[in-house]
Amino acid sequence: MISYFARRLLLLIPVFLGLSVVIFMIIHLVPGDPIDHILQIGSSPERKAALMAKYGFDQPLLVQYGIWLGKLVQGDLGDAIILKQPVSTLIAQNLPYSLALGSAALVFSTVIGVTIGALAAMAKDSFFDRALMGIILAGSTVPSFWLGLMMILIFAVELGWFPVSGAKNWQAMVLPVLTIGLGGIALVARVTRVAMLDAARQDFVLMLHAKGVSRREIYLRHILRHAMLPVVTLLGLKIGWILGGAVTIEFVFARPGLGSLLITSLNQRDYPVVQGCLLMLGIAVMLGTLLADIVQAAMDPRIRDRVS
Amino acid sequence: MTTSMTFSRPLSLRRLAVSSILGAGVAFGALTVALAQEATFAVTAREVGTPTYNPITATKLNSANSLIYDRLIQQDADQSFHPHLATSWETTPDGMQWTFKLKAGVKFHDGEPFNAKVIEWWVPKFKGTENADTVAAIERVEVVDDLTVKFHMKNPDPNLLFNLSTSFMGIPSPKAYDALGDKFGVTASVGTGPYKVESFTVGQQTVLVRNDDYKWPSDLSVNKGPAKIKKITVREIADDSTAFLELKTGGVDLLYTVPADFLPRLKSEKTVKVMQIPGTEIVYMPINTQAEPFTDIKVRAAAAYAVNQKDIWQTLYGGVGVPANGFLISGLAEAKVDPKFAISYDAERSKKLLDEAGWKPGADGIREKDGKKLQVKLWTTNGTEFKRITEVVQAQLKAVGMAADITVFDASTINAQYKKKTDHQLAVRSYSWTNADIIDWFFAAKRAGYPNVSLLNDPKAEELNVIAMTKSRTWDERVVNFRKYHEYILSQYAFAPIYEPVNIFAYSTKKLKLPETVRGVRLTSQTILDSEITN
Numbered sequence: 001m002i003s004y005f006a007r008r009l010l011l012l013i014p015v016f017l018g019l020s021v022v023i024f025m026i027i028h029l030v031p032g033d034p035i036d037h038i039l040q041i042g043s044s045p046e047r048k049a050a051l052m053a054k055y056g057f058d059q060p061l062l063v064q065y066g067i068w069l070g071k072l073v074q075g076d077l078g079d080a081i082i083l084k085q086p087v088s089t090l091i092a093q094n095l096p097y098s099l100a101l102g103s104a105a106l107v108f109s110t111v112i113g114v115t116i117g118a119l120a121a122m123a124k125d126s127f128f129d130r131a132l133m134g135i136i137l138a139g140s141t142v143p144s145f146w147l148g149l150m151m152i153l154i155f156a157v158e159l160g161w162f163p164v165s166g167a168k169n170w171q172a173m174v175l176p177v178l179t180i181g182l183g184g185i186a187l188v189a190r191v192t193r194v195a196m197l198d199a200a201r202q203d204f205v206l207m208l209h210a211k212g213v214s215r216r217e218i219y220l221r222h223i224l225r226h227a228m229l230p231v232v233t234l235l236g237l238k239i240g241w242i243l244g245g246a247v248t249i250e251f252v253f254a255r256p257g258l259g260s261l262l263i264t265s266l267n268q269r270d271y272p273v274v275q276g277c278l279l280m281l282g283i284a285v286m287l288g289t290l291l292a293d294i295v296q297a298a299m300d301p302r303i304r305d306r307v308s
Numbered sequence: 309m310t311t312s313m314t315f316s317r318p319l320s321l322r323r324l325a326v327s328s329i330l331g332a333g334v335a336f337g338a339l340t341v342a343l344a345q346e347a348t349f350a351v352t353a354r355e356v357g358t359p360t361y362n363p364i365t366a367t368k369l370n371s372a373n374s375l376i377y378d379r380l381i382q383q384d385a386d387q388s389f390h391p392h393l394a395t396s397w398e399t400t401p402d403g404m405q406w407t408f409k410l411k412a413g414v415k416f417h418d419g420e421p422f423n424a425k426v427i428e429w430w431v432p433k434f435k436g437t438e439n440a441d442t443v444a445a446i447e448r449v450e451v452v453d454d455l456t457v458k459f460h461m462k463n464p465d466p467n468l469l470f471n472l473s474t475s476f477m478g479i480p481s482p483k484a485y486d487a488l489g490d491k492f493g494v495t496a497s498v499g500t501g502p503y504k505v506e507s508f509t510v511g512q513q514t515v516l517v518r519n520d521d522y523k524w525p526s527d528l529s530v531n532k533g534p535a536k537i538k539k540i541t542v543r544e545i546a547d548d549s550t551a552f553l554e555l556k557t558g559g560v561d562l563l564y565t566v567p568a569d570f571l572p573r574l575k576s577e578k579t580v581k582v583m584q585i586p587g588t589e590i591v592y593m594p595i596n597t598q599a600e601p602f603t604d605i606k607v608r609a610a611a612a613y614a615v616n617q618k619d620i621w622q623t624l625y626g627g628v629g630v631p632a633n634g635f636l637i638s639g640l641a642e643a644k645v646d647p648k649f650a651i652s653y654d655a656e657r658s659k660k661l662l663d664e665a666g667w668k669p670g671a672d673g674i675r676e677k678d679g680k681k682l683q684v685k686l687w688t689t690n691g692t693e694f695k696r697i698t699e700v701v702q703a704q705l706k707a708v709g710m711a712a713d714i715t716v717f718d719a720s721t722i723n724a725q726y727k728k729k730t731d732h733q734l735a736v737r738s739y740s741w742t743n744a745d746i747i748d749w750f751f752a753a754k755r756a757g758y759p760n761v762s763l764l765n766d767p768k769a770e771e772l773n774v775i776a777m778t779k780s781r782t783w784d785e786r787v788v789n790f791r792k793y794h795e796y797i798l799s800q801y802a803f804a805p806i807y808e809p810v811n812i813f814a815y816s817t818k819k820l821k822l823p824e825t826v827r828g829v830r831l832t833s834q835t836i837l838d839s840e841i842t843n
Contacts, residue, residue, distance in 0.1 A: 032720025036758075038367055039438060045754070047438075083359040083510055084494055093509065149549060157553055164553045165545060254545040254554075256512045263546070264357035264511050269720050 008293055012286055019282045020072065024065045027266075027274045033057060034081040034269045055081060068275065077279075078272040083265070087276040090261060095280065097167055098250070098257040101176055102242040108181035109242075110235060113188025114224075120189065121196035121227075122219050133190065140186030144245060148179040148252040165254035176253045180245045184238060191234050195227035202226075229296055236292020240285030345538035345841060347820060350560040352551045356544045357511050362493025363478035364430075364485075365437045371564045372514045372542040374832035377478025377499035380408060380427075381469055382526045383829050385586050387639050387742070389469045392526035393422065393479065393500070403464030403781045410455040414524045416481035417504045424451040429482045431459075442471040463778070466786040470743050500524070502535045502833055514542045528827035528834040536840040555580060555814060562815040564831060567693060568625045571812065579818045584810040585826045586639050589740040590632050593701060593804040594750075594761040599733045601682065606665040608801035611734065612651050613658035614708040615804040620700055625807065632805035634798060635747060642744035642790040649798040651805055658708045667709065675709035686712035687735040689719050697806065698736045705734075726758040735761060736806070742829055744790035748777055751797050762802035772796050818842065 035051045052058045056067065071078055077087035116136060120129045155175055156164045163172045199205065200223050208218045247259030254260075258277050265273035297303045351358075355370040363369060363377055380394035391397075394408040414422035428449045434440045445465035450458040459468075471477065484498035492498075497505045502525070503516035522534045543560065545551040548567050554560040556577060566574060566582065574582050593615060601607045617631030633650040636643035667675035667682050675682040686705070688698040695716060702712045712734060717725060725731055739746060749755065752773055753765040772793040780786035797803075813831050815822060823838040 030721065031724030032718075033724070036720065036723055043438060043441075080359075083357075084490065085359075085510070090510070152550065152553055157557055160557065164557050164559050165550050166543070166559070251546055252550060254543070254547065254550050256509070260511055260546070267719065268357065 004297055005294060008290055012290065015286060016283075019286070020069055020279065021065070023275055023278045023282065024068060025061070027269075027271055027278075028061055028064070030269075032269045034271060037082055037268045037270075068272075072279075077276040080265070080270050080273045082268045082270040083273060087272050090273060091258070091276055091280060094257050094261045097255060098243060098246050098259060101173060101180070101246050101250070101255070101257060102239070104173060104177045105180035105184065105245075106235065106238060106242050108177055109184030109238075110188055110231075112181070113185040114192050114231065116185065117189035117192025118196060118219065118224055121193045121200070121223075122215075124197060133193070136186045136189055140183055142183075144179055144183050145248050145252060147182065148175070148249055151175045151179055152252075165252075167255045172253075172255070176246075176249050176255060179252075180242060180249050183245065184242065187238075188231065188234065191230050192224075192227060195230045196223050199223045199226040229300060232295050232299065233292045236288040236290075236295075237285075239288030239291075240281060243281055243284050346541070347537050347539075347561045347841060348541045348543060348559070349562040349564060350543045350545045350551050350554060351564045352545055352548055353565070355564065356546045358544075359510055360493035361497035361505065361508065361514075363476050363480065364433050364439065366476065366493065367438045369475050370514075370542070370544075371831065372503075372516060372540075373475055373478060374501070374830075375503040375516055375540070375836060376497050376501045376505055377480065378414075378501050378524070378526075378833075379473060379475075379477045379479065380410075381473040381477075382528055382834065383470065383473040383742070384528060384827055385639070385829055387641075387829075389473060390526055390528055393524070394472075397469075403466065404461045406459040406461070406468060407452070408457050408459070410457065411524050412455055414500050415521060416484070416500050417498045417519060418481050418484050420481050420483050422479070422500055423454050424457045425454075426479065426482055427451075427457045430479055433485070439476045442474065442476060464781040466780050466783045467743065467745065469783075502837055503540060506539075511544055513544060516540045516542065525837050526834060529837040530823065531837045535837050537836070540836075555816060558816060558818070560816075561819040562813065564813055566812040566814050568628050568809060568812060569693065571626060571628055574814050579816055580814050581817050581822075582812060582814045583822070583826060584628070584812050585831070586829075587629060587637055587808050587810045588742050588829060589738055589809050590635060590637060590805065591697060591736065591738040591807040591809070592632065592635065593806060594735050594737065595801065595803055596733050596761070596763050597800070597802055598729070598763040598765075601665070601667070601677075601684075602733060604665050605801060606661045607667070610658040610661040610665070610667075610708065611705065611710065612801045612804035613654040613661070614705050614710065615701055615806060616653040616655075616704050617806055618653065619704070620697060620807055624696055624700060625809070628812070629807060629809040632808040634805055635750075635794060635803065636744055637742060637808060640742070640744055641787045642794055645791060645795045645798065649795040651798060651801070655708055662709060669709050673706070673709060674711045681711065682709060683711045683713065684733045685731070686714050687722060687725070687732050688714060688716055689722055689737065690716050694736060694738075701736055701806070723758045726761050729757045729763060732761070737761070744787075744794065745777065747790065747793055747797060748773055751802060764797070764800065764802045766800060769793070769796055769800065 035048055035057065038051060039048055056064055068078065077091070079086050080090060083090060116132055120132050123129045152164050152175060155161050162174050166172050205218060205223060208222060243258065246257060247262055250257040250259035251263055258280060262274065262277040265277065351370050358368050358370040360366050361369070361373055361376055363373065378393050380392060382390045382392045384390055393411050393414060395411050397406060397408045399406045410424060416422060428451050431443050431446055431449045434443045445461050445463055445468065447460045447462045450460060452458050478499055480492065481498040484496060485492050488496055497508065502519050502522045504519050506515040506517045508514045516539065518535050518538050520534050523532065525532060545554065548570065551560065551563055552570050552573070555563050571582060574580050595602050595608045595611055597603065597608065602611070617633065621627065621629060621631040630638060633652050634643050634645055662675055667677045670676040670681065686698060686702055688694045698714055702714055705712045739750070750759050751762060751764045751769060752760060753770055756763045756765060776786065776789040776793040780789050811830060819842060821840050821842045823835060827834045
């Protein structure tokens, strides 16, 4: 198991390097630059050239990338050009908010998604199954931006149950969690349902029926457990999706977090901050995938054997 | 003795319960009073993400800045100048010396005194910063006495009073500034203003507490003592809809900026008061003078006269603000040009000009010349308001036979595209500035591409630019010179004026009471000093 973990960890190194190239190039190839946001009305082209040189933007892109990567491997994310603070400080201020929001949304969508998926599998092909899956599929197609505003209108403005925005207390987290979480339920439920129906067709289930084990026990104790493998894989991949989803939701709910920081910095082309935020999101996806692989291997010895 | 006996006596359950209830009541009352003295303001879209409260080096400052720092001079909504930390000023006839008398008894939040030596330290600090131009004409500062300074000028600068009144002219504490270096404005911000910074988290909020020693407001405030509101939290809410709903539900007590299209909804709120102050912004359509077919001045004029300012003003803004007919905000003296230069909608004139330029109506209504259709590019930036204006302009251009294809960019991308100097023809954009020198910024040949989006490179315009920017000795002379420059730019049809918004803010009457008249060019400390909590 340790060697499996070590091999998976080593595989992350080339992935990380590839990720760093993509992140760096994407933001630098987008038109615009941070210097335009620093310049005051009346600034001369010479002043701009001087600032470009000061921040090293006059150098070839590959050289700039090399300098950034060199600092990165030493744990230095650089300093924000517009926001005037170390990128690591800005991320440290904002990451906890995104993690709290993402984790809560992940737990919410998983618990509800697995429950719905299991109920639908148990009532396969019934009206209940079709209605349930239809409703959550329709729900998952609603844009999160719009859903967020609707949530605010209903639960904050009309009913007054929760605050409209901010991050002052736990109540302020309810609507953003619901908004992100609702979008994720459909996939979890569908994967759970399909995995359970697959498992239900296996021989051990037939044997359990023959032994006279109740249907409810077969589904909840045996089939559901067996069906968890693909769900765990999905959850690992969903970590990145959830954090990515938080970008727009943090904007709508005026919450601090990586998403708000990313949007602010992107609008100002504050390269080091954008790179730092995207890197964090990328690392979250990588770690999520790694975690899913490890949990899968821990749950299913066949995977460990196959890899070794 | 009595006290000690009371405490030594064992409490009965009944006494304990009564004491607890009374204690809780007192505590709750105290908390309520404390909360009642606090207010939450919100800045939106444009002000979100302001990185620092360092007025010397910043290129972007939010509305909270005026509560932290005072300036030598304040500008009122009618563009007049008023004493603040400077009680009076005078200049020599040749404009080469300015003498300022300073207010006595002023102290920074850190207890340091404000005096002439502070000004002597402050002015050179701008050197090498993005705001250096504001004091570039000052050769040196002479300390005449503790409360008098004299500016010796390199050249006359009739714009000096305006420069000294801008938000970048807030004066920081020299001691704190030098001690904190680059961190000043981020980790701590120390001025002489009516509020001290308790905390600042970029992109999230700034918590301000009242400066109880404050007794030096400008004459634009009625209140001559400390502010009436004890604590103000200035939240940053990027989405206008969210900010509006926060005001509606009481999560926010005052919105610094309200988009005009929110007005009908806000006006229907019984506990929200909406206030308007003269605008500082112009929405316009630059025309690329170097791109075909707009190299022909008749086609440029036709595009300019096709824009129906009144229609946009009424249909999109419900009659709020004013239709623009020039490049400058209407409050400026330089905006009052000879009416023959003002650009106003005239569809018939537009069509006639296109006919004269050889563009004849085609079968589908779109004009043609030499087998080529009058098809142009119309750029705009993302944001609902801009897109809506651009769509209306597109329809208005089509009405005279000009087909415009809209492309939407984000703000940074569009500026990079302008710099290519080749692709764009028409665009819808805006600027916010309260000085005529903005004409130099957007039309000087040396800035062709961006910000001179019109790519205007005209010898006569350049000559008038030099006269307006450098040859004026007095304010009145400067007004005359800039008016001539403005008129010439209008005569070249390098842009079409569209709309001049008003600055709109809104507050909850359940929580706040603001003076009926807002002094200053924006909602700043003068008005907040006169504001109070109502409950």
